[in-house]
Amino acid sequence: GDSVTQKQGQVTLSEDDFLFINCTYSTTTYPTLFWYVQYPGQGPQLLLKVTTANNKGISRGFEATYDKGTTSFHLQKASVQESDSAVYFCALVGGGNYKPTFGKGTSLVVHP
Amino acid sequence: DPKIIQKPKYLVAVTGSEKILICEQYLGHNAMYWYRQSAKKPLEFMFSYSYQKLMDNQTASSRFQPQSSKKNHLDLQITALKPDDSATYFCASSQDLGGNQDTQYFGPGTRLLVL
Numbered sequence: 001g002d003s004v005t006q007k008q009g010q011v012t013l014s015e016d017d018f019l020f021i022n023c024t025y026s027t028t029t030y031p032t033l034f035w036y037v038q039y040p041g042q043g044p045q046l047l048l049k050v051t052t053a054n055n056k057g058i059s060r061g062f063e064a065t066y067d068k069g070t071t072s073f074h075l076q077k078a079s080v081q082e083s084d085s086a087v088y089f090c091a092l093v094g095g096g097n098y099k100p101t102f103g104k105g106t107s108l109v110v111h112p
Numbered sequence: 113d114p115k116i117i118q119k120p121k122y123l124v125a126v127t128g129s130e131k132i133l134i135c136e137q138y139l140g141h142n143a144m145y146w147y148r149q150s151a152k153k154p155l156e157f158m159f160s161y162s163y164q165k166l167m168d169n170q171t172a173s174s175r176f177q178p179q180s181s182k183k184n185h186l187d188l189q190i191t192a193l194k195p196d197d198s199a200t201y202f203c204a205s206s207q208d209l210g211g212n213q214d215t216q217y218f219g220p221g222t223r224l225l226v227l
Contacts, residue, residue, distance in 0.1 A: 036218075041220070043116075043218030043219050043221050044218045099157045100157070
């Protein structure tokens, strides 16, 4: 079956630091890949989505590239702000499916 | 205005009791879902509905019963509550069911604590 791995449980940065959150996946299909962000007390919100047709997603300064070779979908941001502090989830929906498989999430803490 | 409403925001229940979690979406979507999020596990898919019909049930226990009285409503009834049911329950919706490019939108969640 499909699986998503986020190895980093928590990432702690200072404002203006570069952000890199690791996500790797496994699937036998042509998936759509998602990054969701969850702020305290809220539900997950879509941050960006990438399909096989467009390998890169960009939103609010965040970007992720779908790399079939390494089966990775890492999230990056050049300069984080304190307001980016949240939990980030990588998710995969396999081709022919609709149910997302979520990673465990990475908690980002940004200090001013 | 919130597009997906979940009530209540917080819920405390005693073991063995029954509770109903409410979800309404105002996005005009045809598909609705329930997910559970607990401290020890990733976000878990529970149910999917399309046009008020149950399409998929990934919950092992029959104590969890979704109920859809209208196309934009999907409530979750939980009976014989156990402490292990303590979690945050999220409702979600998407335009349609099927197609891996269809984005799901999540509500704010109901945080359930079973004592």
